[in-house]
Amino acid sequence: MSVDGEKNRLFHQVNDLIRSANNIFVQAHARCGDATGSVLAMTEYLRSLGKRYLAFLPDQVPANFSFMPGVEEIVTDKTSFNLAEFDLLLILDCGDLGRTEITDKILAEKNDNAVLVNIDHHYTNDYFGDINIVDKQAPATSVLIHQFFQANNIRLNKSMATNLLVGIFTDTGVFTNPATNQEALAKAADLLISGASVNSIVQSIFSNRSVKGLKLWAKAFERLSINRKYNLAYTIILQRDLVELGLESEEELEPLSNFLNNLNDADVVLVLREKPGNKIKGALRTVKDKYDVGKLAALFGGGGHKKASGFTIEGRLFFNEEKGRWEVV
Ligand SMILES: [Mn+2]
Structure with a gap:
């Protein structure tokens, strides 16, 4: 084209x-x-x-x-x-x-x-x-x-x-x-x-932040982790976070994944958000030329761009205390 x-x-x-x-x-x-x-x-x-x-x-x-x-x-x-x-x-x-x-x-x-x-x-x-x-x-x-x-x-x-x-x-x-x-x-x-x-x-x-909305960002920042094997920074947002904060939607989380893409100690960023109806939405970002997150999202039935992509899977996020990590169940 x-x-x-x-x-x-x-x-x-x-x-x-x-x-x-x-x-x-x-x-x-x-x-x-x-x-x-x-x-x-x-x-x-x-x-x-x-x-x-x-x-x-x-x-x-x-x-x-x-x-x-x-x-x-x-x-x-x-x-x-x-x-x-x-x-x-x-x-x-x-x-x-x-x-x-x-x-x-x-x-x-x-x-x-x-x-x-x-x-x-x-x-x-x-x-x-x-x-x-x-x-x-x-x-x-x-x-x-x-x-x-x-x-x-x-x-x-x-x-x-x-x-x-x-x-x-x-x-x-x-x-x-x-x-x-x-x-x-x-x-x-x-x-x-x-x-x-x-x-x-x-x-x-861009100037549409509320205190509750920023507290949702705080939850995402608190859970921010990095997988050193893949140099992948990731975090999650649960449905119960919205309930706790009294938020009706996670609209204000936009553009969290883009913001995390500013990290200089990760190659790829992943944000997982629970959605109603037993769904989890993933957003992937990278600024590194050698990565194609569009292909990565396609593995989960999603798609997008080389540097920004997304996917939706079924399930709920659950913290496995024994293994000390979040899992999809
Ligand atoms: Mn577009």
């Missing part, structure tokens, strides 16, 4: 599909600035064309995203619509169909002649779309959406620019992680010129 001509041809093709579609479904994965920003920038464009569309995310939008322009339109109840009503499905920032969390619904309801478009930058993307615009070097899907607008001479307004900048900020850790490249900075500059509101992004997304 490094050949810009081919990518531009696909961007034109997708725009033609958008223009001729009657009803468009736009979705990304849950709880992520890049995913949400990509969806909102795209729906803003669809609105400007006077198109019928539905923007869907499979989980509630985190409270600190509530400033994002257009966010009130996002639907999070998968039972409130039927996919048979759409002739174009735009799936953004999903490495595989499973990331939509509605695979069964898509397979059961989607019209055979509806076109499924996959626009993504995950290293582990499995090309699940009828049309796949996958650029594994892109710092964020928001950057690809920006390229889509540029390729089709679509002018960005302030709302689109703010939403896309949220995506670049969150996926690059505000230009600190290895996803940061020349294009991330160049696109960010362009979004500022288009009127993106840096202040509202920084205040809402």
